[in-house]
Amino acid sequence: EDQVTQSPEALRLQEGESSSLNCSYTVSGLRGLFWYRQDPGKGPEFLFTLYSAGEEKEKERLKATLTKKESFLHITAPKPEDSATYLCAVQAVSNYQLIWGAGTKLIIKP
Amino acid sequence: NAGVTQTPKFQVLKTGQSMTLQCAQDMNHNSMYWYRQDPGMGLRLIYYSASEGTTDKGEVPNGYNVSRLNKREFSLRLESAAPSQTSVYFCASSENRELTEAFFGQGTRLTVV
Numbered sequence: 001e002d003q004v005t006q007s008p009e010a011l012r013l014q015e016g017e018s019s020s021l022n023c024s025y026t027v028s029g030l031r032g033l034f035w036y037r038q039d040p041g042k043g044p045e046f047l048f049t050l051y052s053a054g055e056e057k058e059k060e061r062l063k064a065t066l067t068k069k070e071s072f073l074h075i076t077a078p079k080p081e082d083s084a085t086y087l088c089a090v091q092a093v094s095n096y097q098l099i100w101g102a103g104t105k106l107i108i109k110p
Numbered sequence: 111n112a113g114v115t116q117t118p119k120f121q122v123l124k125t126g127q128s129m130t131l132q133c134a135q136d137m138n139h140n141s142m143y144w145y146r147q148d149p150g151m152g153l154r155l156i157y158y159s160a161s162e163g164t165t166d167k168g169e170v171p172n173g174y175n176v177s178r179l180n181k182r183e184f185s186l187r188l189e190s191a192a193p194s195q196t197s198v199y200f201c202a203s204s205e206n207r208e209l210t211e212a213f214f215g216q217g218t219r220l221t222v223v
Contacts, residue, residue, distance in 0.1 A: 004152065034211075043114070043200050043214025044153075087153070096160075096207040097168060100152030 002027045006088050006101035013078055013108050021073040021104045023088030033071050034098065035064050036087040044087055078108045112136055116201050116215035123191045123222045131186040131218050133201030141204045142184040143168075143212070144176060146197040153200070159184055160207050191222045 005024045013019055025033065032051050036044035048057045050066040057064050061082060063074045073086055085105045089098040114135045123129055135142065140161045145153040155168030159178040173195060175187045184203075188195060198219050204212040 031208075041217070043202070043217055044212075045214070046211035049211065089152075097155055097158075098153075098212075100154075102150055102152050 002090070002092055002095075002099050004088055004090055004099050004101040006086075006104050008104060009102070010105040011107070013075075013106070015079060015108055015110050016077050018074070018076045018078070020075070021086055021106070023071040023073070023101055024069060025071070025088075025090045025099075026069075027090050027092045027099070029093035031091040031093045033066055034089045034091070035071070035073055036089070038085045038087055038103065047086075075106070078106075080108045080110050082106065083108045114201055114203055114213050114215040116199075116218055118218060119216065121218060121220050123188075123220065125192060125222060127191050128187065128189050129191065129220075130188075131199055131201070131220075132183070133185065133215060134183045135201075135203040135213070136182065137203060137205075137213065138181070139203040139205055139213075140181075141207050142178065143202040143204075144174075144184070144186045145200045145202065146170065147200060147217075148197050156186065156199075158207075191220075193222045196220060196222045 003026045007022045035047040038044045048064040053068045065072045085103040087103045088101040117132045143158045144156040154170050157176040159165045162181045177185050198217045201215045202212045204210045
């Protein structure tokens with residue numbers, strides 16, 4: 001069964017304290033892996049798509065990486081405005097439907 | 111450029127009542143989706159429309175119906191609301207069903223009492 005698990009459920013960091021969020025997946029053939037950011041009371045907002053193991057993408061303080069079993073979202077020197085829930089989703093080769101993780105709630109304290 | 115617009119933002123229904131959630135996008139996207147989001151769970155796909163004139167069931171379609179009215183609009187109907195349908199509903203659109211980013215509306219928070 002295709003599945004996505006995100007860890008930790010919640011992460012509290014001090015401003016400037018770098019860390020990583022994990023997205024583990026099992027899927028019968030990966031078409032792509034997506035990262036989204038969701039602010040309270042709003043819909044998810046697209047961040048990255050990763051297609052194959054070894055691929056990396058960066059945007060400001062965020063960098064996403066992909067292996068054959070998991071993806072990491074690295075946050076370098078975060079600021080309070082990076083506080084949000086980060087969602088991971090995968091799309092299988094056999095099916096266009098996205099399978100979503102439950103998300104990691106990131107809180108950055110000033 | 112509004113993106114994806116959903117109405118209403120909040121709704122309280124009594125068990126057995128019906129309602130329609132409206133969604134419109136102005137990006138000329140082919141594909142549109144309805145998701146529900148519940149605490150501690152990932153987004154779950156209710157229905158989708160790969161292109162104008164087509165609709166298909168997603169992971170959790172029971173108790174819902176949809177209409178792709180035209181390329182811009184995709185509505186979700188609850189015929190007889192149940193407490194289990196209390197959730198936050200999101201409409202989304204994308205250029206197509208393959209690897210393109212999806213744009214989400216702000217959500218509808220629905221409570222069924």
